[in-house]
Structure formats: structure tokens, C-alpha cells
Amino acid sequence: MKRLLSIELQKIWQNRASRILTLTYFILLSSVALIASINFDFIGVNFRMADMGIFNFPFIWHFNTFMASLLKFFLAVIIVSMMANEYSYGTLKQNLIDGLSKKEFIFSKYITVILFALISTIYVFVMSLILGYSFSSYTETSIVFSDLEYLLAFFVKLAAFFSFCLFLGILIKRSAFAIGFLIIWFIAEKIIYGLIKYKLAISEQLADKIAGFMPLEAMSNLIKEPFTRFQAYKAIENQVSGGNTPKDYGVHALEIVIVLVWMVIFMLMSYKILKKRDL
Secondary structure (H helix, E strand, O other), X not given: OHXXXXXXXXXXXXXXXXXXXXXXXXXXXXXHHHHXXXXXXXXXXXXXXXXXXXXXXXXXXXXXXXXXXXXHHHXXXXXXXXXXXXXXXXXXXXXXXOOOOHHHHHHHHHHHHHHHHHHHHHHHHHHHHHHXXXXXXXXXXXXXXXXXXXXXXXXXXXXXXXXXXXHHHHHHOOHHHHHHHHHHHHHHHHHHHHHHHHHOOOOHHHHHHHHOOOHHHHHHHHOOOOHHHHHHXXXXXXXXXXXXXXXXXXXXXXXXXXXXXXXXHHHHHHHHHHHHOOO
């Protein structure tokens, strides 16, 4: 496994575009810390984002994993290009000639995908700890290490999304077309959701449950948007509203299982395509 991983990482690092995109991804992840220290002046009111409470434990785990997941498209481009370059430069055929089996080839790609997801998760974990201990009003251990399930959801979300991108790269062979197909798939899921909701005239709750089985929607559901949750926290904190939070922001086992099933499907389909394809 170490040998296969080493081969893949060398391919990525020797490609200038992939190297720049990887560095840009981690620099942008770090920009969350930069935002925390910026003073904003709005209509004569001076404030700093860190002082608004967004980096309070345990809310920071939800906020940072959601914001970091928005940047996953940078690595998606790398992963799609990684596969497309195998066809363009003939390295796939050369690897097979040199004795690498198709099964080993697919395995090497997927352990690289898992590594990207794992490194991203560890990076967000460390960055969140630093920001939290720097700006949070609550630093008790029991509070700091609660809600860590968002990190698990973040890891699963990235691993599954990158698996999907790798599948598209194998299926379509060209990075630009694969990225285009990814966008079309995203739009198609939204259209299907609209048809389910309005054409079938069913409740929004049931439509959400059905749409939750579609791959991109399932990945999105792992980490819900945190902004309305933050507003609810502030409302309770300021005693403006004593009501319950109107939305379920938690990470649920069923949602993780659905995404993991899709991830396995993408892996198996990738291998099946490569196994049958004449290279």
C-alpha cells in the first residue's frame, strides 16, 4: 500500500497545476483564521467576526467543517485531473505494462482519495482547536470535545465526494467534461427534487427524505448549514426567544450509512469500468 500511495503522490506533486491547487486549498482553509482577526466597519459600527461567537465551542466544529467542505471543489479538480492525465499521458497503460494490476491501480487511487480526506479532517481539527481556544467563551473539556461527530461527517463527506469525482474521471476520461458532468448531475438532482415536491404534490418533509438518497444531496445532508443554528443560539443567549431550535442540525447514522453505500458503489463501478475497458 505504501508503494502504491507513493506512486500516486509523486504523480500529483510533479504536476504543477495539481501542486498549486493543493496548496491553494490548504491556504484557503487557513483563511478562516484570517477572517477571525479582521475588523469590519459597517455603517459606523466596528466589529470582529471572532467576537460574534462563531468560534465558540462546540459550535465551531459545525461551522468550520461546513465552511471547509465548501472548498472541496479545489481537490475535486485535482482528483478528476489525476485520472484524466492517466489517459492523456498514457501512464495508466504503462503502469499495467509494468505489472500493476487494474485492481491495484484502482486501489492506489482510492487510498489517495482517503488520504486527502483524512489530511483535510486533521487540518480542520487542529485549526478549530487553535481558533476555539483563542476565541471561545467556553473552554471546559466536556464542551470542547462535544459535537466531534461533525468531523466524522466531514471526513465521510469528502471521501465520498472525491470517490464520485474519481468515478467520473474514469468514466469520462477528460477532466473538463467530467467537471461539467458533475455540475449537470448537481442540477439534475435539484430538478428531480423539484419534480418530486411539486409534481407529485407531496410534503416538503417527504420530498427531503426521498432526495436524501441521491448521492450529492446525501453528502450535503451530512453537515447542514450552521447559520440559522447560530442565530438560534444568539436568540437564546440574548433571551429574545425561548423557543426550541426549529431545525435538526445533528449528524445521523442513517445519513452516514447512505453516503458510505454510495462511496462503495462508486468504487465498484470504477473498477468494473476499468476492468472492462480496452486500454
